[in-house]
Amino acid sequence: MKDTIYVIDTSGFIVDIRLPPTSIVTVPAVVDEIIDRNTKLRFDLLHDGGLSVDVPYKEYKDIVRSTSISTGDDTVLSNTDIDILAKALELSKRSTVILITDDYAVQNVAAILNIKYQPAATSGIKKKIKWELRCTGCGSVVRSGTECPICASEIKRYRVK
Ligand SMILES: [Zn+2]
Known part of the structure; x- marks a missing residue:
């Protein structure tokens, strides 16, 4: 095994x-x-x-x-x-x-x-930790996706304190 x-x-x-x-x-x-x-x-x-x-x-x-x-x-x-x-x-x-x-x-x-x-x-x-998706360009928090709907920058996951 x-x-x-x-x-x-x-x-x-x-x-x-x-x-x-x-x-x-x-x-x-x-x-x-x-x-x-x-x-x-x-x-x-x-x-x-x-x-x-x-x-x-x-x-x-x-x-x-x-x-x-x-x-x-x-x-x-x-x-x-x-x-x-x-x-x-x-x-x-x-x-x-x-x-x-x-x-x-x-x-x-x-x-x-x-x-x-x-x-x-x-x-x-x-x-357990909480995440939020935030734009690396303008800082907007989004629900999903990999590209910001506002400024088209990359979205990354951040840990929420
Ligand atoms: Zn943005």
Whole structure:
């Protein structure tokens, strides 16, 4: 019986992870989204302990994209979301994978792709965090999307205190 691999998105690193670091996989885009100092420290410790950062393959990203279009989640999935789903999909072909994410669109697409998922709050991890989508240009808070409807700048997720 192979060990379970935990594929973790940005929301998963905000909380205190109690999983063996060698069982954790994430993608470079998630690492880029870690800005908060405490989260960065936590991530560095896990990385030193054996966490893997793997680049997702195009063929799996293409499957995730076409699936998200079929479910209508394509407008809310960020490139990072697609990368993490693609990595989870690839690994699930040869191992037991649990995707840890608090993002509903990611959970929705994972379900269609038969990838098991858990919210960060229930996966041996502590508290839940709240996110908001905010424009990197004008600072407007939006409900969904990757491009600002006002100034067309990129939308990013921010943690709400
Ligand atoms: Zn804007």
